[in-house]
Amino acid sequence: xxxxxxxxxxxxxxxxxxxxxxxxxxxxxxxxxxxxxxxxxxxxxxxxxxxxxxxxxxxxxxxxxxxxxxxxxxxxxxxxxxxxxxxxxxxxxxxxxxxxxxxxxxxxxxxxxxxxxxxxxxxxxxxxxxxxxxxxxxxxxxxxxxxxxxxxxxxxxxxxxxxxxxxxxxxxx
Amino acid sequence: xxxxxxxxxxxxxxxxxxxxxxxxxxxxxxxxxxxxxxxxxxxxxxxxxxxxxxxxxxxxxxxxxxxxxxxxxxxxxxxxxxxxxxxxxxxxxxxxxxxxxxxxxxxxxxxxxxxxxxxxxxxxxxxxxxxxxxxxxxxxxxxxxxxxxxxxxxxxxxxxxxxxxxxxxxxxxxxxxxxxxxxxxxxxxxxxxxxxxxxxxxxxxxxxxxxxxxxxxxxxxxxxxxxxxxxxxxxxxxxxxxxxxxxxxxxxxxxxxxxxxxxxxxxxxxxxxxxxxxxxxxxxxxxxxxxxxxxxxxxxxxxxxxxxxxxxxxxxxxxxxxxxxxxxxxxxxxxxxxxxxxxx
Ligand SMILES: [Zn+2]
Ligand SMILES: [Zn+2]
Numbered sequence: 182x183x184x185x186x187x188x189x190x191x192x193x194x195x196x197x198x199x200x201x202x203x204x205x206x207x208x209x210x211x212x213x214x215x216x217x218x219x220x221x222x223x224x225x226x227x228x229x230x231x232x233x234x235x236x237x238x239x240x241x242x243x244x245x246x247x248x249x250x251x252x253x254x255x256x257x258x259x260x261x262x263x264x265x266x267x268x269x270x271x272x273x274x275x276x277x278x279x280x281x282x283x284x285x286x287x288x289x290x291x292x293x294x295x296x297x298x299x300x301x302x303x304x305x306x307x308x309x310x311x312x313x314x315x316x317x318x319x320x321x322x323x324x325x326x327x328x329x330x331x332x333x334x335x336x337x338x339x340x341x342x343x344x345x346x347x348x349x350x351x352x353x354x
Numbered sequence: 355x356x357x358x359x360x361x362x363x364x365x366x367x368x369x370x371x372x373x374x375x376x377x378x379x380x381x382x383x384x385x386x387x388x389x390x391x392x393x394x395x396x397x398x399x400x401x402x403x404x405x406x407x408x409x410x411x412x413x414x415x416x417x418x419x420x421x422x423x424x425x426x427x428x429x430x431x432x433x434x435x436x437x438x439x440x441x442x443x444x445x446x447x448x449x450x451x452x453x454x455x456x457x458x459x460x461x462x463x464x465x466x467x468x469x470x471x472x473x474x475x476x477x478x479x480x481x482x483x484x485x486x487x488x489x490x491x492x493x494x495x496x497x498x499x500x501x502x503x504x505x506x507x508x509x510x511x512x513x514x515x516x517x518x519x520x521x522x523x524x525x526x527x528x529x530x531x532x533x534x535x536x537x538x539x540x541x542x543x544x545x546x547x548x549x550x551x552x553x554x555x556x557x558x559x560x561x562x563x564x565x566x567x568x569x570x571x572x573x574x575x576x577x578x579x580x581x582x583x584x585x586x587x588x589x590x591x592x593x594x595x596x597x598x599x600x601x602x603x604x605x606x607x608x609x610x611x612x613x614x615x616x617x618x619x620x621x622x623x624x625x626x627x628x629x630x631x632x633x634x635x636x637x638x639x640x641x642x643x644x645x646x647x648x649x650x651x652x653x654x655x656x657x658x659x660x661x662x663x664x665x666x667x668x669x670x671x672x673x674x675x676x677x678x679x680x681x682x683x684x685x686x687x688x689x690x691x692x693x694x695x696x697x698x
Binding site: 256257259267268269270271272273276277283286287290291292293294295296297298299300301302303304308316 | 379381383384385387388465487490494495498499500501502503504505506507508509510511512513515516517519547571572573574575576577578579
C-alpha cells in the first residue's frame, strides 16, 4: 500500500485515531510519519469536528436552488460550493452573506446558535456592559446558593455600580 | 528560564497538562487562504505591534517569522505541541509568538488569523484562561476582531464559532485503559459536549496511555461554563483512575512489570520513542502508587517524568544538540536523559 500523504513511498506506519468512538486509520510512510509528527503523542492536535463541516454543509446545500449557488460573497468572492468543499469561510462577511444557508449546519455542530460569553471591543460598550451584568448576576446567584455571602455582597456592589453607570448615561438597564 | 512543563502542577499522577486555545480573526482582512502575501505580512505586523507593550513579567515574548521554523526546529515545536503540523508546512506570511517559558504561543496566519495558546502543567485551566484573556485583551485594545452578536467570534471554520475557546486536558489513564473503561467513558463525554482522543500506535492502546479531553462545543456556552464542565469531569476521571491503579498494583505480576520497566529505563543504552512510552507509563504507576520502595525511589515524583514527555521527541533532541542526529544517536541520547531523571 502506498503512503496516503505523499503517494510515493510504501506505507509502513499505521495510525489509528479514535474520536468519540469513531476510528480513522492513516497509512503513511516513515518519512511522512516523522514529518507529520505522527510518532509522538501530540498528533491529533489539529483534527476537529469542523473537518466534517464541509460534508455536512454539502449535503444540506446540494438540494438547493441553482440561484443560490450563484450567490457570491462581495468581499472574498467565495460561494457556497467553495465553502462546502473546503469547510472554511473565505472571510468574516461570508457569515452575513450566507447566514440563512449556514445556520442549520451551525446548529447541527453546536446545538445552539446564540453566542454566550466574552465580547470584544467591536461588540460595543453597551453590549459588553450587559454581558458583564449577566455574568455577575449568575455569579451572585451561585454565591447565594452556596451561602458564600462575602462574595455575594461583592457581586451585588459591582452590579449596582454598573447599573448606576448605565442609568447615568441614559441607557436601558 | 524554567519551561512551563518543568513547573509542578496539581494532580500530577494523572493530569499531565492543561491547555487553553482561543481562535480570533481580524475584521479588516479576509481569512487565511484568501489573503495576498503582502496582506499576511501586514497582519503579522499589526499583531506584533499590539503585543509590543504587554507586561508578562520576565516571561517576555519573542516574534519568529514562519520562514525560520524549518527542519528540526519546526518539528520540535510540533512535537511539543507549540504549533500545528500544518503551520510549519508553509511558513510564508506566518509568525509565531513564543514566550520564554514556552507556555504562551500565538500562531499568526494559521487556519485563523490568530490562535492564542496557553499551557500549564497539571490541572489548571483557570490560570491558563487568565493568561490567554490578558493577551486577547491586549490585541483587542488596538485591533478590530471579527465578531457577530449571534455567532460570536467569527472563525474560518464554523466549529470554533462563539467563544473560539478550546480547553483541553492531557491525561495519563493507563489503569482505566487496561480495565476497558474508555469506550464507555468516551460515550459519556460526547453526551456532555466533550471529546476524547488518543494517539494510537499498532494495536488498540494509545501511545503512552495518554488521552486528551476537550470541549467540542463553542457556541452558546460561556468560557467559564465550558471550563467548569471540563474541570468537573476531569476531577471525576482522576479519582476513577487512582482507584483503578490501586486495584492494578495489588497483582504480583503487575508489580513485577513495574520493576522490569525500571530496569530497562535505568540500564538500557538506547531507547526508542515507542519503547519510552511503553515503559514510562507502567513505571509511573509504580511511582504514583508507591510500589517502588527503597531509598533510590524516595525522591522520584510523577512531575519529574511528566516533563520528560516534552524532552525526548526526536526533533527536540536534535534541537537540544543543535544538529541533525541519526536514529541511533537519538536513541542513545534519549536513554541518557531518562537515566539523568532517575538519578538522585
Ligand atoms: Zn509518504
Ligand atoms: Zn467572504
